[in-house]
Amino acid sequence: MENLKKYLVEFIGTFFLVFTISATALWGGEGVIAPLAIGFALMIMVYAGGYVSGGHYNPAVSLAAAIRGALEWKQWIFYALFQILGGVVAALAATKLPAAAAVTSGGCFDIVNVIVAEFLFTFALCYVVLQTATSPKTEGNSYYGLAIGSTVMVGAFAVGGICLGAFNPAVALSAIVFGGACVKTVLITIGANLVGGALAALVYKFVND
DSSP states (O other), X not given: OHHHHHHHHHHHHHHHHHHHHHHHHHHSOSTTHHHHHHHHHHHHHHHHHHHHHOOOOSHHHHHHHHHHTSSOHHHHHHHHHHHHHHHHHHHHHHHHSOOOOOXXXXXXXXXXXXHHHHHHHHHHHHHHHIXXXXXXXXXXXXXXXXXXXXXXXXXXXXXXXXXXXXXXXXXXXXHHHTTSSOHHHHHHHHHHHHHHHHHHHHHHHHHHO
16 A cells, blocks of 8 residues: 555656646747746655655656665556656646637636646645645655745646636635636636645545555
8 A cells, every 4th residue: 555655646746747848838838937837846746745755756767766776676667657657647638738718708718728727736736735734744844835836836837828827716716806717717716626625635645544
């Protein structure tokens, strides 16, 4: 069971790293946005999962750890498999999300984009919060604020063009007040946020038992 927890953490970390790479490459804009988002995506996932699996998210890193003796060879095989699986699933997910702006004049986004993007990065945000700020194994660390804030930045860079980029029901509701989104988009966003947060809690409880 302990090994399965490590493999799950490696899958999640690699997924968000590759999803960020894919999303910023597809519609993340030019200049420094993509490199910043990708680097910070790796950082937050290392902060979140490092104490569980080592935070490799890269078969080459896991290979180096195995050669050094920090990872068993039989574990390296499964590390690599889960990392590759996470990357493939992430790339498929990103390519299925069209780079679409608002589809109506009322600030309503494509429903599928909103659900998937808001769910994924609310999950990531809550996962990072729970792993870095509430786990006894990371108690007293000095980086949780950086990790949490950076998660929001990565999400905004990666999917801000296809959803509200709220990752927070309170933020989503504020979009109605200042006219940034239609009611339908906001309600869908809130639902995706709550489901993402709930799933993150279940994953945290499984990983930390």
